[in-house]
Amino acid sequence: MAVPSAAVVLLTRDLRVHDHPALSRARSHADTVAPLFVLDDRILGAGYAAPNRLRFLIDSLQDLRRSLRQRGGELFVRRGDPVDQAVRLARECHAGAVYCSADVSAYAQRRQQRLESACSAAGLAFAALPGVTVVPPEALEPSGGDHFKVFTPYWRAWRRTRWRPVLGAPRSLPCPPGLEAGAIPALAELTGKAPSPELPPGGEAAGRRALSRWSRHLEGYPAAHDDLAADRTSRLSPYLHFGCLSPRQVAAGADGRPGGDEWVRQLCWRDFHHQVLASFPELPRRDYRPRGDSWSGDGDLLEAWRQGRTGYPIVDAGMRQLKQEGWMHNRARLVVASFLTKDLYVDWRLGAAHFLDWLVDGDVANNSGNWQWVAGTGNDTRPNRVFNPIRQAERFDPTGAYVRRYLPELAAVEGRAVHQPWRLDPARRRQLDYPAPLVDHDSAARRLRETRGR
Numbered sequence: 280m281a282v283p284s285a286a287v288v289l290l291t292r293d294l295r296v297h298d299h300p301a302l303s304r305a306r307s308h309a310d311t312v313a314p315l316f317v318l319d320d321r322i323l324g325a326g327y328a329a330p331n332r333l334r335f336l337i338d339s340l341q342d343l344r345r346s347l348r349q350r351g352g353e354l355f356v357r358r359g360d361p362v363d364q365a366v367r368l369a370r371e372c373h374a375g376a377v378y379c380s381a382d383v384s385a386y387a388q389r390r391q392q393r394l395e396s397a398c399s400a401a402g403l404a405f406a407a408l409p410g411v412t413v414v415p416p417e418a419l420e421p422s423g424g425d426h427f428k429v430f431t432p433y434w435r436a437w438r439r440t441r442w443r444p445v446l447g448a449p450r451s452l453p454c455p456p457g458l459e460a461g462a463i464p465a466l467a468e469l470t471g472k473a474p475s476p477e478l479p480p481g482g483e484a485a486g487r488r489a490l491s492r493w494s495r496h497l498e499g500y501p502a503a504h505d506d507l508a509a510d511r512t513s514r515l516s517p518y519l520h521f522g523c524l525s526p527r528q529v530a531a532g533a534d535g536r537p538g539g540d541e542w543v544r545q546l547c548w549r550d551f552h553h554q555v556l557a558s559f560p561e562l563p564r565r566d567y568r569p570r571g572d573s574w575s576g577d578g579d580l581l582e583a584w585r586q587g588r589t590g591y592p593i594v595d596a597g598m599r600q601l602k603q604e605g606w607m608h609n610r611a612r613l614v615v616a617s618f619l620t621k622d623l624y625v626d627w628r629l630g631a632a633h634f635l636d637w638l639v640d641g642d643v644a645n646n647s648g649n650w651q652w653v654a655g656t657g658n659d660t661r662p663n664r665v666f667n668p669i670r671q672a673e674r675f676d677p678t679g680a681y682v683r684r685y686l687p688e689l690a691a692v693e694g695r696a697v698h699q700p701w702r703l704d705p706a707r708r709r710q711l712d713y714p715a716p717l718v719d720h721d722s723a724a725r726r727l728r729e730t731r732g733r
Contacts, residue, residue: 284309285374285455289365289394290316290354291387293380293410293522294339295483296346296448300408301378306449313372313455314347314354316340317361321386323469330474331605331639333466335481339521340463342482352452356461362393366401372455376404380522382411383553384643385560413526413546414440416554426558428658430551437547445528475605478639479517486518490529498537505610507593508680512609513542516640519549526550552648555658563631563647566656570731574626583717584619585633587686590716592698593672594618596685603685605639610675616653617666622723624730627654655731663731665724672698688712 286309288301294316296302305312322328328336344354357364365377377398381391391407398405409415419427419436427433466474479485493513503511518524530546533539556562566572583589587598597611607615612634619630631650635641651657655664676682679697683690688711689697696703700713 285311285313285369285372286376286378287313287315287365287369287372287374289361289377289379290314290343291361291380291522292382292520294336294343295486295523295525296343296350296452297483297487298410298446298525298528299380299448300410300443300446301380301406302452303446303449304406304408305376305378306452308376309374311372311453311455312352313368313374313458314343314352314452315365315368316343316354316356317364318356318358318464318469319361320359328469329636329638329641330466330470330472331478331637332641333469334474334478335517335521335639337463337466337469338481338485339483339523342484342523344460344463346448346483347452347454350449350452351454353454353458353460354463355454355458356463361390362397365394366397366403368458369398369401369403372458374403374455376406378406378408380410381407381415383416383557388557388560409443410525410527411522412550412553413437413442413530414550416550416557419554426554427551428555429660430548430658433551433554434544434547437550442527442530445525445531475603475637475639477604479514479606481517481521481523483518483523486515486523489513489515489518490524490532494532497533497539497542500538501541504541505675507608507610507676508678508684510608514606516642516645517606520640520642549645551658552644555648556644562651562657563643564628567651567658568656568662570656570662572624572626572656572730575624577623577625580623580717581619581625581629583714584615584623584625584630588714589618590701590714591618591668591720592679592682592686592689592700592713593668593676596682599685601634601637605637607638608681610671611681612649613653614666614668614671616650617664618668620650620654621665621727622668622718622720624723624727627651627656663728665727667720667724669698669720686713 286305288305347354369377395405414437421427503509519526526546530543533542587595589595594615597607597615601607616630619625620627627650631646634646652659655662682697
């Protein structure tokens with residue numbers, strides 16, 4: 280009697296069963312499949328695994344285990360080095376192959392290279408499949424070679440590309456017998472810090488429910504996605520970051536529908552930053568396009584920004600939302616990042632690090648790419664662009680509802696006056712527990728442009 284063949288699937292940022300190329304490949308090439316998630320000590324020890332993402336990760340692992348068990352399978356959980364654990368599990372279940380989803384960060388690329396070498400040494404077949412982006416980073420290349428450095432030509436090429444087919448979830452995923460599943464740890468076992476109080480639930484089931492709700496509002500997205508108070512964005516980014524939703528499947532569901540083109544364009548921006556990071560792995564640490572900046576080292580300015588006490592309500596509301604929800608509206612992200620780098624002239628890396636401390640969707644490619652875009656050191660073709668916080672507030676929060684939602688100390692200030700509390704009657708101003716502006720915006724913007732030679 281033939282021994283059933285087995286395959287291991289090393290899971291990282293692909294915590295789902297629907298449209299999962301690596302999982303589907305394993306199921307089609309083997310009789311049994313061992314999906315494996317490894318709690319990576321190097322990531323946990325480096326501080327990248329912040330409490331908000333850990334809480335979301337635990338939810339996602341629990342949800343994935345339920346989905347796999349419903350299909351006759353199991354999620355195997357280990358701790359240590361992912362490469363060592365994947366090869367060890369392959370030996371334990373007599374697997375002939377190891378599969379994973381290809382990713383783009385410097386660490387992910389090194390992990391994949393090590394895994395390929397270890398599999399070769401162990402006599403195991405290996406393949407890294409797409410699944411983290413809509414279009415794989417290596418699929419598009421400009422005429423001059425290397426990678427796309429500007430978004431618009433990338434968008435045109437991306438739109439012309441034939442996307443891979445969307446794959447269904449395997450109906451059954453039998454797993455090798457006799458293996459210990461391993462426990463999914465509680466949050467307290469991984470961190471002593473509390474997460475934000477208003478985090479969304481993690482997992483593919485929650486992500487698919489959120490996608491279903493969002494799809495009903497897609498038509499209004501182009502007109503309302505910058506409305507801060509209305510909050511009419513999808514909020515799907517955490518599910519895309521952890522791979523609870525397939526970006527390819529999300530794009531397929533929106534493409535061609537009213538409002539879909541503008542939303543799909545945001546998925547293209549996500550792919551764009553991933554292909555930049557794939558070609559420039561130092562994106563989180565080094566200026567993509569250096570501007571000769573000598574950033575301020577004023578720790579008090581940075582801390583006031585972190586705490587949402589800059590004196591500019593639209594900036595402070597965004598920073599308070601970040602801590603309260605582990606998420607921030609995209610328009611607010613642009614405003615607070617511009618304020619830190621252009622008004623306060625503080626290094627974008629410090630802002631990016633603070634975002635990674637709190638964002639449940641904290642993603643190396645998107646976080647670094649967007650921060651550098653705003654700071655003028657990245658892919659923006661207008662590096663000295665400065666977002667005026669007052670104009671942004673009056674345009675995208677015209678009634679002040681967003682500000683009052685996150686700044687209770689200004690809740691009694693009505694209408695647009697909430698955006699410039701320093702203009703209130705002095706007696707009323709003294710009643711507010713709110714600071715004066717750290718800087719004058721017009722003066723700060725002028726200094727920035729002078730510093731950069733404009």
